Amino acid sequence: MKFATCLNCMDGRVQLPVIYWIKENYAADYVDMIAEPGMDGILAGENHKDIESILKKIDISLKRPNLHLNIIFVAGHHDCLGNPVDDETHKRQIYIAAEKLKNLRPSVKIVGLWVSDEWKVEKITEK
Numbered sequence: 518m519k520f521a522t523c524l525n526c527m528d529g530r531v532q533l534p535v536i537y538w539i540k541e542n543y544a545a546d547y548v549d550m551i552a553e554p555g556m557d558g559i560l561a562g563e564n565h566k567d568i569e570s571i572l573k574k575i576d577i578s579l580k581r582p583n584l585h586l587n588i589i590f591v592a593g594h595h596d597c598l599g600n601p602v603d604d605e606t607h608k609r610q611i612y613i614a615a616e617k618l619k620n621l622r623p624s625v626k627i628v629g630l631w632v633s634d635e636w637k638v639e640k641i642t643e644k
């Protein structure tokens with residue numbers, strides 16, 4: 518029984534594709550999902566209060582040292598209402614978010630995911 522953590526948008530269209538992709542491509546049985554509207558934009562932004570509250574949730578999820586794969590996924594997606602920027606900007610924000618998280622939790626592997634206009638998930642960065 519292995520867990521991974523995912524920082525995702527709250528958009529109902531992206532939950533299942535991202536969970537299935539993580540289970541298929543990594544040895545995760547369960548995905549702890551932390552969801553905010555426009556998660557990639559929040560993580561790439563400058564509002565430290567928002568990021569602090571997300572970090573608290575991450576640390577709860579990581580409190581399973583023997584059961585956690587020690588991987589955090591960060592996902593952004595096409596047509597995001599919470600973060601209405603173009604796809605290229607989303608991808609740039611996912612890179613920035615992954616970099617920032619790696620600096621904040623260096624012992625954890627960070628994987629950035631993009632969900633396309635066809636709701637296909639692809640890995641765009643790994644740190």
Ligand SMILES: [Zn+2]
Nearest residue numbers: 526528597598
């Ligand atoms: Zn969204």
